[in-house]
Amino acid sequence: MNHVTPTKPTPIALIAAAMGVIYLVWGSTFFAIRLAIDSVPPFIMAGTRFTLAGILLYAFVQLRNKAAKPTFAQWRSATLVGCLMLLGGNGMISWAELYVPTGLAALMVGMVPIWMAILDWLLYRGSRPTPLMITGLGVGLLGLYALVGAPKLGGDTVDPIAATVIVLACASWALGSLQSRRANLPKSPLLATAMQMFSAGLALILLGTFCGEWSGFDIGSVTLTSILSILYLTLFGSILAFSCYVWLLRVTTAARVSTYAYVNPLIAIMLGAIFLSEPITTRVILAGIAIIVAVVIINFSKARCTTRQTSTDSPPFIDARSQPVSVGPQIIQAASKSFTCMPDACHISQNDKVPPGSSISSDV
Secondary structure, eight states: OOOOOOOOOOOHHHHHHHHHHHHHHHHHHHHHHHHHTTTSOHHHHHHHHHHHHHHHHHHHHHHHHOOOOOOHHHHHHHHHHHIIIIIIIIIHHHHHTTTSOHHHHHHHHTTHHHHHHHHHHHHSOOOOOOHHHHHHHHHHHHHHHHHHSOGGGOSOOOOHHHHHHHHHHHHHHHHHHHHHTTSOOOSOHHHHHHHHHHHHHHHHHHHHHHTTTTTTOOGGGOOHHHHHHHHHIIIIIIIIHHHHHHHHHHHSOHHHHTTHHHHHHHHHHHHHHHHSOOOOOHHHHHHHHHHHHHHHHHHHHHHHHHHHHHHHHOOOOOOTTTOHHHHHHHHHHHHHTOOOSOTTOOOOOTTOOOOSSOOOOOOO
């Protein structure tokens, strides 16, 4: 008679430590970007970090798992998705941080879930926005108006051009996230992510060259702070935190992992206030509350719609906590298709149903 060996539960201390990593590291990436672009042009900086991270992650995957070499079609898909998310998303936000405080940039990026819902409906025949979702959209727009306009709130408003760039960057990130659901990518999420980072990194360097960043860039004037910030973004933001993220998806619920999406903007605001003297005004507080509430409403509405569909379709049920070893890859693939938050993070929904062939791009 065969006996099933019960799975040993993961120590809560390890889960808490991994959650702390993605809270702190991904919450600090906006601050690290601002330090990095003090002496390195934004597109060159972003291109350098993603190219290095892509090479290191690709080498790790090949050495550890001996994954099959990607096809030309997979590289083409990875380049498209990577450029939408990391060039159009993260690269543009890096440029915008020259003119926008880090905390406010983090708040505006928090609106990516709203873009996900809109673009999924308009371009990919997703669920029609419900009244609750429309309410969340309205609350989010009020938060955005509080940052860019509303002079009676006090404090400086966000530079309108830089704010527009961040809004477009959020749309690009959301579009790349949606496109990755349908793209021809390797089954290994780590390999797909490495390909996206490497291809987008090269594209960012080319964009910096086209914009003339090299002509006014003196490598000898790069400060130690910028160098350390780029290394931090590469090793901690794009590799360490991402590894913790993938591990957490194997050992705990997606709902618990997704809570970092609400913590990261708060950490970004605190770091900006403490180290960059960025003021926390009434404008920032009200906008932050509005945007976070909007994201909660959007995600709750999306979860309700998916739950209703699930009850009708009756798909197989997967419990990530009871089967962490055999079910882990499926959870990672599903989660990777619904990340909807910051360019240095992902916000996942445990109810999203996703076809295979996925990718995960964190701030990574």
